[in-house]
Amino acid sequence: MIKVENLVKTYGSIVASNNLNCHFEKGKITVILGGSGSGKSTLLRQITGLEKPDSGAVHFDGLDLTCTDKKSLYEKRKKMGMLFQGSALFNYLNIFENIAFPLREHTRIADNVIKTIVTMKLEMVGLRGTEHLMPSQLSGGMTKRVGLARAIVMDPKVIFYDEPTSGLDPISTGVIDKLIRDLNRKLNITSIVVSHDIESCFRIADKVIILFYGDIIAEGTVEEIKTSEDLKVQQFIKGEPEGPIPFTRTDKNYVEDLLLE
Amino acid sequence: MDMAASLGQVTIRRIQILGRSGIFLFVSFIQVFTPPVRVHRLIKEIEFIGSKSFLIVFVTALFTGMVLGLQGHHTLTQFGAEALLGSAVALSIIRELGPVLCALMVTGRAGSAITAEIGIMKITDQFPALEMMAIDPLKYVISPKILAGIISLPLLTAFFDLVGISGGFLVGVKLLGVNEGAYFGKMISAVTFSDIYGGILKSLSFGVLIAWISCFMGFFAQPTTEGVSKATTQSVVLTSLSILVVDYILTSLLL
Ligand SMILES: Nc1ncnc2c1ncn2[C@@H]1O[C@H](COP(=O)(O)OP(=O)(O)OP(=O)(O)O)[C@@H](O)[C@H]1O
Ligand SMILES: [Mg+2]
Numbered sequence: 001m002i003k004v005e006n007l008v009k010t011y012g013s014i015v016a017s018n019n020l021n022c023h024f025e026k027g028k029i030t031v032i033l034g035g036s037g038s039g040k041s042t043l044l045r046q047i048t049g050l051e052k053p054d055s056g057a058v059h060f061d062g063l064d065l066t067c068t069d070k071k072s073l074y075e076k077r078k079k080m081g082m083l084f085q086g087s088a089l090f091n092y093l094n095i096f097e098n099i100a101f102p103l104r105e106h107t108r109i110a111d112n113v114i115k116t117i118v119t120m121k122l123e124m125v126g127l128r129g130t131e132h133l134m135p136s137q138l139s140g141g142m143t144k145r146v147g148l149a150r151a152i153v154m155d156p157k158v159i160f161y162d163e164p165t166s167g168l169d170p171i172s173t174g175v176i177d178k179l180i181r182d183l184n185r186k187l188n189i190t191s192i193v194v195s196h197d198i199e200s201c202f203r204i205a206d207k208v209i210i211l212f213y214g215d216i217i218a219e220g221t222v223e224e225i226k227t228s229e230d231l232k233v234q235q236f237i238k239g240e241p242e243g244p245i246p247f248t249r250t251d252k253n254y255v256e257d258l259l260l261e
Numbered sequence: 262m263d264m265a266a267s268l269g270q271v272t273i274r275r276i277q278i279l280g281r282s283g284i285f286l287f288v289s290f291i292q293v294f295t296p297p298v299r300v301h302r303l304i305k306e307i308e309f310i311g312s313k314s315f316l317i318v319f320v321t322a323l324f325t326g327m328v329l330g331l332q333g334h335h336t337l338t339q340f341g342a343e344a345l346l347g348s349a350v351a352l353s354i355i356r357e358l359g360p361v362l363c364a365l366m367v368t369g370r371a372g373s374a375i376t377a378e379i380g381i382m383k384i385t386d387q388f389p390a391l392e393m394m395a396i397d398p399l400k401y402v403i404s405p406k407i408l409a410g411i412i413s414l415p416l417l418t419a420f421f422d423l424v425g426i427s428g429g430f431l432v433g434v435k436l437l438g439v440n441e442g443a444y445f446g447k448m449i450s451a452v453t454f455s456d457i458y459g460g461i462l463k464s465l466s467f468g469v470l471i472a473w474i475s476c477f478m479g480f481f482a483q484p485t486t487e488g489v490s491k492a493t494t495q496s497v498v499l500t501s502l503s504i505l506v507v508d509y510i511l512t513s514l515l516l
Binding site: 106 | 386389
C-alpha cells in the first residue's frame with residue numbers, strides 16, 4: 001500500500017531520516033517505535049506528503065507523493081485520516097464543528113445527517129455530550145480523542161496516528177488501542193501508528209519498526225522484536241537506562257564538560 | 262572578505278524573503294477567484310477587520326477632524342481666511358489623514374491579531390491538519406483575509422472622511438462660529454474628483470498591505486511561542502512603516 005524508498009531528510013546537522021526503506025501493508029497495523037527525537041513524526045510527515053524529503057520516494061497507492069501535483073495529492077489525501085501529536089483541532093470551532101468540518105468542506109450531506117455522523121463518531125471515542133464545548137475547554141486526552149473522531153469522520157482507507165496514547169490515562173489508552181484495532185479489523189483500515197508506548201504497541205501491532213536517530217534498527221512482528229538479539233532493541237523495549245543507546249546526545253565527556261569551561 | 266560574505270548573505274536572505282512574500286501574496290490572491298469561493302469565510306473576515314474597527318475609526322476620525330478644525334481656524338484667522346476652513350479640513354482628511362490614520366488604526370487593532378491568530382494556527386499544526394483534509398490552507402485561511410482587507414479599508418476610510426469632516430464642522434462652525442455655508446460651499450468647490458479617487462486608491466493599497474504583511478508574518482513565524490510574539494510585534498511595525506512609505510510614493514505619483 002505504502003512504500004518508502006531511500007528516504008533522506010536533514011535539518012541542518014540533524015539527520016531526521018537516514019536513507020529509510022520500509023513498507024506498510026494494506027489492512028495491517030504498523031507501529032513505528034522510537035525515542036523522542038528519533039524522527040518518527042518527520043517520517044510520518046513525509047509519508048503523508050506534508051513535507052518533502054531531501055531525496056527518496058514515497059509510493060502511496062501507486063503514486064509517488066514526493067513528486068506529484070497538488071491535485072492528485074489532495075485526491076489521495078481524501079483517503080487519509082491523521083491524528084496529530086497535538087491534536088491540531090481548530091481553536092475557533094467547537095467540538096461538533098471540528099468533527100463536521102471535513103464533511104462540510106468535501107460533501108453536500110444534509111445537516112441532520114451530519115449530526116448523526118458526528119454523534120456516532122463522538123460515541124466511538126466516548127465523548128458524546130461535548131459537542132458544544134470549545135477545544136480549549138477539554139483536557140489533553142479528550143482533545144486527542146476528538147482529533148481521532150475528526151480523523152475518521154470521512155471513513156478513510158488509511159489512518160496515521162502520531163502518538164495516539166501519549167498523555168492518556170490507562171483506561172483511555174485501552175479504549176484508543178481497542179479503537180485502532182477495531183477500525184483496522186472491522187473496516188480493514190490500514191493503520192500507521194507512531195508511538196513510544198511499548199505496551200500499547202505490542203497489543204495492537206501487526207508489524208513493528210524501530211527508529212533510532214533516523215535509522216531503522218529493527219523491523220518485524222511483535223514476536224520477532226521481543227526475541228531480537230539486538231542490544232539496542234532490547235534496551236529500548238525494556239526501557240533500561242544503561243545500554244548502547246545513550247541518554248544524552250553529545251559525545252563530549254560529561255566530566256570534561258563540567259570541569260573545563 | 263568575511264564581512265562582504267556575510268553582507269551578501271544577509272542581502273540574499275532579504276531578497277529571498279521578499280520573493281517568498283511576493284509569491285505568497287500572488288498565490289493567495291489567485292486563490293480568491295478559484296472555486297469553491299467560501300463566502301461565509303469572507304463575511305467573517307470582513308466582520309473582524311472591518312466592522313469591529315468601526316468604533317476605533319470613529320473616535321480617531323472625530324478627534325482628528327476636531328483638532329484640524331481648531332488648528333485650521335487658529336492659522337486661517339491670522340490671514341482672515343477662516344472661510345477656507347472647510348476646504349482645508351476636507352482636503353487634508355480626504356487626501357492624507359483619512360487613508361493613512363485609518364490604515365494605522367486597523368493595523369494596530371486587526372493586523373496584530375491576524376498575525377497572532379495565524380501564528381498560533383501554525384504552532385498547533387492546524388495548517389498541516391487542513392492539508393491532510395485536502396484543503397489548501399492559503400485558500401482557506403489567507404485569501405479571505407486579503408480580500409476582506411481590500412473590501413474593508415476603502416469603506417472604513419470613507420467612514421473616517423465623513424466623521425472627520427463632521428468633527429471639523431463641529432469645532433469650526435458650531436464652536437468657533439465659522440459660517441456654515443462657507444464651510445461646506447468652499448469644501449465642495451475645492452475637493453475634486455481626483456482627490457477622492459486618490460484617497461480610495463490609497464486605502465485600497467493599504468488594505469492589501471495590512472492583510473498581506475500580517476498574514477505573511479504569521480504564516481512564516483518561527484513555530485514557537487516566542488516566534489509568534491516576535492512576529493506579532495514585527496508585523497505591526499513593518500505594516501505601519503510600509504503604510505507611510507507607500508503613502509509617500511502614491512502621493513508623489515498622484516500629484
Ligand atoms: N521543522 C524542523 N526544523 C528543524 N529540526 C526539526 C524540525 N522537525 C524536526 N526536527 C528535528 O528532527 C529530529 C526528529 O524530530 P521528530 O519530530 O521527527 O521526532 P519524534 O521522533 O517525533 O520525537 P517525539 O517523540 O518527541 O515527538 C529532532 O531532532 C528534531 O529536532
Ligand atoms: Mg513526534
